[in-house]
Amino acid sequence: MNAIKKARNAANAFAKSWANFVIKFKWPVLIASFVLALGLGSQGNMEFDGDYHVFFSKSNPELEAFDALQEKYTKDDNVILVLSPSNGNIFTKENLTAIEDLTAESWNTPYSSRVDAITNFQHTSAQGDDLYVDDLSYESALKNDSEIAVIKEKALKEPLLVNRILNEKGSVTAINITVRLPGVDSSKEIPEVTLFVRSMIEDFKEKHPNFEVHTSGLVPLNTAFFESSMADMALTMLMLIIVIITTLILTRSIYSTIVTLFVVVFSIVSAVGFVGLMGIKLTPPSAVFPTMILTLAVADSIHILITMLQKMRHDGLSKTDALVESMRLNFMPVFITSLTTVIGFLTMNFGDVPPFWDLGNITAFGMTMAFLFSTTLLPAFMAILPLKVKVRKEQQKVRKNWYSSFGNFVVKQPVKLTVISLLIIGGMTYLANRNTFNDEFINYFDESVTFRTDTDYISDNLTGIYNIEFSVGSGDSGGINNPDYLKNLNAFEDWLNEQPEVIHVNAFSEVARRVNRSMHGDDESFYKVPDNREEAAQYLLLYELSLPFGLDLNNQINVDKSESRVTVTLKNLDSPEMIAFSEKAEQWLRDHTPKEMHAIAVSPMLMFSKLGFRQADSMFKGNIIALILISIVLMLALRNFKLGLLSIIPNVAPVLVGFGIWALYKAQINTGMVIVFGMTLGIIVDDTVHFMSKFLRAQRELGYDAKQAVVYAFETVGRALVTTTIVLIAGFAVLSTSSFALNSYMARISVIIILSALIIDFILLPSLLILTSKKEVQTVADRTPLNKIILDK
Known part of the structure; x- marks a missing residue:
């Protein structure tokens, strides 16, 4: 005491x-x-x-896996522009011309490396024994109604477009701008892209007031984070006023x-x-x-x-x-x-x-x-x-x-x-x-944030913005042309499409099926993966040589063609559902494919x-x-x-x-x-x-x-x-x-x-x-x- x-x-x-x-x-x-x-x-x-990326520590295993995947393929920082014409029909001469012009302008986005749209989609077809690859709709202003009707028919049957770039009704479409940010100073690079895109959209809407434009993607996400920081800093002044008034009242x-x-x-x-x-x-x-x-x-x-x-x-x-x-x-x-x-x-x-x-x-x-x-x-x-x-x-x-x-x-x-x-x-x-x-x-953002409302609109009218990705290996260089690999990859793609959570699957097996069909005179019975490795390799080489600059397959296959990327677009799932789905997909690969094809799911959403x-x-x-x-x-x-x-x-x-x-x-x-x-x-x-x-x-x-x-x-x-x-x-x-x-x-x-x-x-x-x-x-x-x-x- x-x-x-x-x-x-x-x-x-x-x-x-x-x-x-x-x-x-x-x-x-x-x-x-x-x-x-x-x-x-x-x-x-x-x-x-x-x-x-700042939300994840350098030792975060999901971030490490995601960065490793992006090192193998092109980085997927992107801006998605979703266009909704007032007449509810993408396939008119005026609307396709407007989309084509905006697609061309999108290539001017700072650090852009790729622009995917319905007009520049690389459609394959057979002309005799030759493979013909070209934009789905070019010089749209010169098209007549019958030509546009053919374009619409092709687009609505294309698995790589529907529920990804185009909705099933053909009333909403997207332009996806992929950017490769240097990563030197994101505080300058991201605003630079954002300012350009916003200015481009304003100009587009002035010329084409019949279009609604909504934006999403990882760059707008980063912008929303940045603008939220600035907005929250502004709350300090309001709080300061409240403190002054409260202190004055209570202390008199x-x-x-x-x-x-x-x-x-x-x-x-x-x-x-x-x-x-x-x-x-x-x-x-x-x-x-x-x-x-x-x-x-x-x-x-x-x-x-x-x-x-x-x-x-x-x-x-x-x-x-x-x-x-x-x-x-x-x-x-x-x-x-x-x-x-x-x-x-x-x-x-x-x-x-x-x-x-x-x-x-x-x-x-x-x-x-x-x-x-x-x-x-x-x-x-x-x-x-x-x-x-x-x-x-x-x-x-x-x-x-x-x-x-x-x-x-x-x-x-x-x-x-x-x-x-x-x-x-x-x-x-x-x-x-x-x-x-x-x-x-x-849901990090409330509905006062444009990014949130635009993303909700995109989810409701076009496609999901949640995805997971897999880098599926073959075990050897050039192995993605192995028929066994392609069949297993095709089976994985089919299984994914059967899952109720899945909206769209983008896999190399779809490219292999499409090219194989075109190389056989567009015969639907050949809409399957090739049975011969040499044949598959030749088809792939011919297809790649036909692709224009910026629309190659670097975003889907790695340099030595030993791995391919599978991108699964999902409905808006909550965290436990997202994790459960990724684990279910990983388990399917372990149960149905050889060891070299086993892969882990990665994506910012999963992270x-x-x-x-x-x-x-x-x-x-x-x-x-x-x-x-x-x-x-x-x-x-x-x-x-x-x-x-x-x-x-x-x-x-x-x-x-x-x-x-x-x-x-x-x-x-x-x-x-x-x-x-x-x-x-x-x-x-x-x-x-x-x-x-x-x-x-x-x-x-x-x-x-x-x-x-x-x-x-x-x-x-x-x-x-x-x-x-x-x-x-x-x-x-x-x-x-x-x-x-x-x-x-x-x-x-x-x-x-x-x-x-x-x-x-x-x-x-x-x-x-x-x-x-x-x-x-x-x-x-x-x-x-x-x-x-x-x-x-």
């Missing part, structure tokens, strides 16, 4: 000495704070990276509002400097760091300022004395809450999504600076400002307020409130298990589907470590093992309640929500620490029993907890309006968890403190009367 008392006295002495030092040297401290913040801010250099002090504003702005400026110094490129998840820091940094200032104002208004202390007393009471709680928040955000590094590493590290640094500025800049600035408050009269002081009334309500029925709370938490925990994981990347599960697995360890570290910190800070252990309940319960309520709201979680446990754990500890610290102070310094100590805690810290909770909810509510679902869903469930934390800390925590406290005889001779509890705020 003596050791604990000495440690407590040492902590109080340090806090008082620190406060007196800052107040004595207020001008040098203030100037040093300005220099530090501006010095760090001058190193800021915020660059944005919208490439979807213009000077307190000004100082709080300086603390949060300097914290953000310092974090911007950290971004520049570390060379971090911002992404949609990490771009919200200003709003995060702004929201969280307010809490430190609020606790110090509200206690100071209470001491001045209720106890009549001078500004300096009130400031010193507030620092004494709040220095350690603010330090502990800042530390636990930093620990919570640093646990994001255990995950498998680099943008969340950046968000965690940037916010952790910003919160460290927020603590520093809250304990230096804030008291120094407040010591300088001419703050005056009206001291309340004696009769106003003794009047009970809402917090004391609620405290008395809780202390009268701790058993009942504990039982009810635990039953509700248990029910919410059960519901939390009903959440399912779904990480469809299309995103697996990302959340991988993130959840990797974050589990981080969350456990965070919980252990934070519990140890609380045990040491509170200098009470039992209370430190007890604190786990009000710290974990809000997360369980939050996910339980989410099950009633959405019942689906995504990658962004996986980090919520570690992130909010550090935040909600704030309430627990401040409540417990005041509870212990009442027992240790004032000699109150458990019930009186609970009421005292409500009176002294209740208003601050409500204030910080309102600010936190406001901040995350603003972030919840983000068009980027990883951020908005994370923010929405954080609002639920933070509100749940306040309710639990106002009902369950004090009930548990009463039930677990020993009924000890008071040892303080001059017991402070109960009405003093109301005065000592």
Whole structure:
């Protein structure tokens, strides 16, 4: 006990000495704070990276497999232009001419390497013993109705076109632009492509107003990521206004509002400097760091300022004395809450999504600076400002307020409130298990984003935008011409087409069948893979020599013709369905083909589907470590093992309640929500620490029993907890309006968890403190009367 008392006295002495030092040297401290913040801010250099690759770590096995496939074939970064004429018929002279012109213009897209459209589709036909390969529709303006009717008939019978470039009705078609980005600077390359394509579409729509144009593909996806980052950065200004207004209303002090504003702005400026110094490129998840820091940094200032104002208004202390007393009471709680928040955000590094590493590290640094500025800049600035408050009269002081009334309500029925709370938490925990994981990347964006609505339109009217790919090997150079290989590949293609999830299959076996038919006078009985290897090789060589530049088979077969690429277009599947289908296809290859043909499924869509599960697995360890570290910190800070252990309940319960309520709201979680446990754990500890610290102070310094100590805690810290909770909810509510679902869903469930934390800390925590406290005889001779509890705020 003596050791604990000495440690407590040492902590109080340090806090008082620190406060007196800052107040004595207020001008040098203030100037040093300005220099530090501006010095760090001058190193800021915020660059944005919208490439979807940033979501995957370099060691991610799905990314490694996908990159390996793209090394063998052409890269498939693309822009899909989907054209819908108002007359609902692609096959008119005017419409085909317009499509042909847009196809030609699409070749001018920066970094373009291939353009596939219905007009330049390489149709094969026989002319005597010769193979004839040409555009399906060229010089469309010169075609007559009968020629166009023939083109339509050919197109609607072509498996490589229907449900890929053309819908079954012939009313919607696509132009697919493949680009080979250098990969030197995606922040410049992707916007360059996007600006050109948007300008090209505007010009096309001016000339052909009868067409609707929708865009999708990996380049528009990257653009949507980039523009979401910029939009979320803009939310910071809205949040700043809300913080100013909220702080002003709750503190009723213009000077307190000004100082709080300086603390949060300097914290953000310092974090911007950290971004520049570390060379971090911002992404949609990490771009919200200003709003995060702004929201969280307010809490430190609020606790110090509200206690100071209470001491001045209720106890009549001078500004300096009130400031010193507030620092004494709040220095350690603010330090502990800042530390636990930093620990919570640093646990994001255990995950498998680099943008969340950046968000965690940037916010952790910003919160460290927020603590520093809250304990230096804030008291120094407040010591300088001419703050005056009206001291309340004696009769106003003794009047009970809402917090004391609620405290008395809780202390009268701790058993009942504990039982009810635990039953509700248990029910919410059960519901939390009903959440399912779904990480469809299309749903990363809400319907205010053009990319989302355009992609939905394409899925409904033309083809799916989800796909998986296989690089199917033959075992030797030129082996793709082996009849056994072709028959197995053909069987795989047929099996894929039979699956209900599949919309379209693009495989080399289809090319082999088509060329074989044409080489036999377009006889339908020869629409099958060749039976002779030499014959198949000759047909392939003749076909390749007939293809124009840019429309070769490099996107389907590798250089030495030992492997071919199978692309499967799927319906919009959720993550578990996408993973299940890929595993089913891989298993079919293992069961029905020789070992050299066994292949794994890859694609960006599959990578995103697996990302959340991988993130959840990797974050589990981080969350456990965070919980252990934070519990140890609380045990040491509170200098009470039992209370430190007890604190786990009000710290974990809000997360369980939050996910339980989410099950009633959405019942689906995504990658962004996986980090919520570690992130909010550090935040909600704030309430627990401040409540417990005041509870212990009442027992240790004032000699109150458990019930009186609970009421005292409500009176002294209740208003601050409500204030910080309102600010936190406001901040995350603003972030919840983000068009980027990883951020908005994370923010929405954080609002639920933070509100749940306040309710639990106002009902369950004090009930548990009463039930677990020993009924000890008071040892303080001059017991402070109960009405003093109301005065000592």
